[in-house]
Amino acid sequence: MDLENLRFPIGRLSIPKEIKQKDIAQWITVIEKFPQKLELLIAKLNTTQLDTPYRENGWTIRQVIHHCYDSHHNSYTRYKWSLTEDSPIIKVYLEKDWAVLHDSISAPISLSISGLKALHAKWVYLLKGLCEADFERCFIHPSNNEKVTLKKNTCIYAWHCQHHFAHIEQLIIRKNWR
Secondary structure (H helix, E strand, O other), X not given: OXXXXXXXXXXXXXXXXXXXXXXXXXHHHHHHHXXXXXXXXXXXXXXXXXXXXXXXXXXXXXXXXXHHHHHXXXXXXXXXXXXXXXXXXXXXXXXXXXXXXXXHHXXXXXXXXXXXXXXXXXXXXXXXXOOHHHHHOEEEEOOOOEEEEHHHHHHHHHHHHHHHHHHHXXXXXXHOOO
């Protein structure tokens, strides 16, 4: 498998030019189901398997799981800021640096799985309560001053769930760990 396919097993992020309510509903469903699907996927993995990188020079499964919690927690906060402030400039977090912190490389994955379950339940509750105008609200990403609407961010995070799920799933398949 080539590096591009290992890095982007479901392809690179593609955001529709026109985002419809049905798209948002589908993305919310992906976000809603992610923690349980992830938990089932990794349920039988042992410590050695959890500490295996999904590709050469990539993160371990453990790091990917902890990254998902960290990233999704940051995203949830961005929704809250966008809904309560006028186009806030968000704080960027250095995901590569977070991924090598002690908790990301050695903490039990149950901490992030439990966190993802609670976070996603609350996040989805928030998302399902938003109206069309709410999804037009945005935040500004300081790295390029891009305005990111909440509908676009919902697409990004549905993709993010599927992207990292596929990293782990493809490694399990390649290693025949089923």
